[in-house]
Amino acid sequence: MIQIPDSLVKRNEERAERLGRKKEEAGEEENLTDVFRETFRSKQTEIESALDSAEKIRDRQELAERFNTISKDIQSLNKYVSTSALFLIPYDLRMSKTVLQELQERVNQAENKLLPKRKFGFSKITLEKKKDEIICPKRVDQVDFPKKEELIFDTGFGNRVGEVLTLSGEELAGKDVVLTKLQNCVVYLLGSCSTLHLSQISGCRILCGPVTTSVFIEGCKNSLIAVACQQLRVHQTVSTDFYIHVTTKAIIEDSNDVKFAPYTFSYSNLVKDFHISGLDPHSNNWDKVDDFNWLVNNKQSPNWRIIEENERVKLTL
Secondary structure: OOOOOHHHHHHHHHHHHHHHHOOOOHHHHHHHHHHHHHHHHHHHHHHHHHHHHHHHOOOHHHHHHHHHHHHHHHHHHHHHHHHHOOOOOHHHHHHHHHHHHHHHHHHHHHHHHHOOOOOOOOOOOOOOOEOOEOOOOOOOOOOOOOOHHHOOOOEEEEEEEOOEEEEOHHHHOOOEEEEEEEEOOEEEEOOOOOEEEEEEEEOOEEEEEEOOOEEEEEEEEOOEEEEEEOEEEEEOOEEEEEEEEEOOOEEEEOOEEEEEEEOOOEOOOHHHHHHHHOOOOOOOOOOOEEEOOOOOOOOOOOOEEEOOHHHOOOOEO
């Protein structure tokens, strides 16, 4: 698995902070950019080589491990880009984000080809069904969520009740953020983080800036969540409104009474944070939701719906 040295990431963060305080000489900026380009190309080549060699693997478990490693490598490289964003020129930032998105698309295509989804499994019970629909069992290929015990974090909040909680752009930059066991809280994430995990959220309002990669949500109820991201996965969540900007289809599983509307959260640095995240503000699939518990192609899932325009709220800080 590719490991971008912590020392290199830390050095980039320190240099970026210096650049934010004062104007560095042109030579120093060029040197930083050269180091970034060389490192990025090297890691890109390693990921592409790992992906190409996956074609030769025949063992399904080994293939799954390979794709898992490649996905983590892409996430690590994405984090490196995010920590370098303050000193990169727009062209380099845009091109690196494009390469990362293309790599992720290649991974998705290869995984679908080499590790096709298994057939749905049915438990040995009698299911009453109408002529054109069925009661859907749980899919064998469930959404891949981290285990609760894995939600160890340095950035985020946990075990809070009735508080207003805020993280700034500097605190979020390039970080994996966790919000867990929150009740009746309002949370502002005013910046661009790498990934976001929400677990056991009740009666909360979560307003988040653009997330570079994925948002994982599990065990939430009676809440409002606004977030922009590449990928959104929702598990075991009920009675929650989502205001989203998402590059791919949102995925829900074991959830009901969840509603969706386009992302309306606005704050002072939103445009800048969209730029840092690499998300396209003009490409939003907020109304394309894949329900893993609903297999009837010609009927709308009863587990989610679109929030009517007259029911939507404007989320402005």
